[in-house]
Amino acid sequence: MISSPKSGPDLSGGGDAPRAESWRQAVTNAVAQPVTGPLLALVVIMAVFSLTTTTFLNVGNLSLIFQQSVVIGTLALGQTLVILVAGIDLACAAIMVLATVVIGSVAMQGNVALAFGLGALACLAVAALNGIAVTRFRLPPFIATLGMLTIVTAGARLYTNSRSYPISSDWLMLMGSGPSYGLITFSYGSMLWIALTLALSYALTQTAWGTHVYAVGNSPGAARLNGIYVNRVIFSVYTLAGLFYFLAAWQALGRTPIADPSGYQAANLDSITAVVIGGSSLFGGRGGVAGTFIGTLIVTVLKNGLTQAGIDSLYQQIGTGILVILAVGWDQYFRSGRQS
Amino acid sequence: MSDRRIVMQGVGLSKRFGHVVAMEHADFELASGEIMAVVGDNGAGKSTLIRVLSGASVPDEGKVLLDGEEVHFRSPLEARLAGIETVYQELAVATEMDVAQNLFLGRELRKPGWAGHWFRQLDKVQMRAQAAEHMRALGIRIQSVRQKVETLSGGQRQAVAVARASAWGRKVVILDEPTAALGVRETRQVLDLILSVRDHGLAVVLICHNMPDVFEIADRIHIHRLGRRATVVDPKIVKPNQVVAIMTGALDAASVPSALFAPVPA
Known part of the structure; x- marks a missing residue:
């Protein structure tokens, strides 16, 4: 670093903003914070359901919403990583389901540890294949993971002959249990979700790897010119996402102790919805897990609330779809606003 | 100025792409603490020369010397580790x-x-x-x-890229058209910044199309023509129209005084 002070060109571009403008600047900054929008949306949606239904706003239901969020939330953490590098993983829930049926079938033979290990291996291997397809073979992530979705879904059905496996091991169902206080349950699954959110948030904001993930998503060219191995970062992201899908599989077996090859089909898109509503940009390089955490709650609150309000599940899907479009529109609006 | 130490030297550099000869027996020299502008017509092979010096291309023939030692860069990363930083025209900063x-x-x-x-x-x-x-x-x-860099103006972004290169470059900073996309005032600021980088002791290679800018800040001018160095001139002695004439071949390079320091080794 050069250290001797010296006069030079003025690049301040207009100097300091006048004081009267500072509150406006503060408001603008707050609105531009990626978490502000999702948080406001969550509060508004919860307020609406609280006013329009009698059953939404009570401790038991709110606790239930949290439990319903756990699997989607953990999938969405992996999805966030992939979306931060301007990718997308359409197969995330399918990979998770594959892990559940591998675990379920092997656990039937009696060896729970082996089942657990093979489930993890299946998740990591398939996720790493996604990473190889995107980096080495330069396939668009959308196509690579769409293909993987079809392959893994069909593969899981072939593997199981379309039957499901009941889960009986306490260890495999651990994530569904946990201390209870009256109507509130603190499941180990939800604790794991929170812990994973914090850990991933740390990795993304406090480590060089996290910085490189954002740089690769923001501008792969600049990252490469600065000596970052772009493909290595992308591969690490897809593979690490696989670890999250595996942990989601564990949580899923805790919530519903059945390994069903045709389960969780909506979760692929739900996880993407959670990430996008949470303010992460599909163009990469912007967003984070705090937003995804809130985005997940929005997705679940919407489903839960609309059910409480007695609205058909097809309308629920329309509602979620509108929300995704609004979220992406919000992102586009801010993006184009800054560039002009 | 003639007692300046040569930091970087290219000797007999050639590069072919199939049948196309992009560079043929080109020489290059750069002294410590100077701004060496590299000018040349489109297709003269400036970019090829810069790519070789910055490690982005490996020459077919010839050698590159850094502080008198022969170096073989196979990637920009290797050049960077040797103390040579390059600011490319685009994609230099992550805006988010x-x-x-x-x-x-x-x-x-x-x-x-x-x-x-x-x-x-x-x-x-x-x-x-x-x-x-x-x-x-x-x-x-x-x-x-x-x-965030996206909140900065074009000139400020370029300043960040140049600052980055000067922070890490221990010997040489290569700037590829740093003012190409900038307005008058911002160009002025970036030129001042380049002078400031030089005054901190780094040798600067400046690829630039704008003759007034070149004459304003360059200590010497390397004129590239038909894939090789035509000559190196001193902007205090040679006029801009003469430089353009040499670039286009209208004027013989031997008709102006050469500002070369070192004899080209065989």
Whole structure:
């Protein structure tokens, strides 16, 4: 670093903003914070359901919403990583389901540890294949993971002959249990979700790897010119996402102790919805897990609330779809606003 | 100026792409603490020369000397490790990241002690402090090193890229048309910044199309023509129209005084 002070060109571009403008600047900054929008949306949606239904706003239901969020939330953490590098993983829930049926079938033979290990291996291997397809073979992530979705879904059905496996091991169902206080349950699954959110948030904001993930998503060219191995970062992201899908599989077996090859089909898109509503940009390089955490709650609150309000599940899907479009529109609006 | 030490030298460099000869027996020299402008018509092979010097291309023939030692760069990373930093025309900065993050991109500092060792925690405080100090030393005034680069003007972004290169380049900074996309006032600021980088002791290679800019800040001018060095001239002696005439072949390079320092080794 050069250290001797010296006069030079003025690049301040207009100097300091006048004081009267500072509150406006503060408001603008707050609105531009990626978490502000999702948080406001969550509060508004919860307020609406609280006013329009009698059953939404009570401790038991709110606790239930949290439990319903756990699997989607953990999938969405992996999805966030992939979306931060301007990718997308359409197969995330399918990979998770594959892990559940591998675990379920092997656990039937009696060896729970082996089942657990093979489930993890299946998740990591398939996720790493996604990473190889995107980096080495330069396939668009959308196509690579769409293909993987079809392959893994069909593969899981072939593997199981379309039957499901009941889960009986306490260890495999651990994530569904946990201390209870009256109507509130603190499941180990939800604790794991929170812990994973914090850990991933740390990795993304406090480590060089996290910085490189954002740089690769923001501008792969600049990252490469600065000596970052772009493909290595992308591969690490897809593979690490696989670890999250595996942990989601564990949580899923805790919530519903059945390994069903045709389960969780909506979760692929739900996880993407959670990430996008949470303010992460599909163009990469912007967003984070705090937003995804809130985005997940929005997705679940919407489903839960609309059910409480007695609205058909097809309308629920329309509602979620509108929300995704609004979220992406919000992102586009801010993006184009800054560039002009 | 003639007692200047030669930092970087290219001798008999050639590069062919199939049948196309992009560079043939081109020579190059760069002395410590100077700004060497590289000018040439489109297709003269400037880019090929710069790519070879910055490690982006491997020459078919010839050699590159750094401080008198022959070097063989196979990638920009190797050139960078040897002390040569390059600012490319585009894609030089990550716009969603702040100024400090950009200055340290790919070279992040970790916290000392267990937090850095076991938890790989970045030392953001230290990086911001060093970034601010470096920007101040170069006289680049921005509101904060925590500002996202996308909030900066084109000139400021280029300044960040140049600051980054000068922070890490120990010997040579190569700038590929740093003012190409800038307005008059911003160009002025970036030119001042380049002078400031030179005055801090780095040798600067400046690829530039704009003759007035070249004559304003260059210490010497390398004129490239038909894949090789036509000559090197002193802008205080030679006129801009003569440089253009040599570039286009209208004037014989031998008709103006050469500003070369070192005899070209055989």
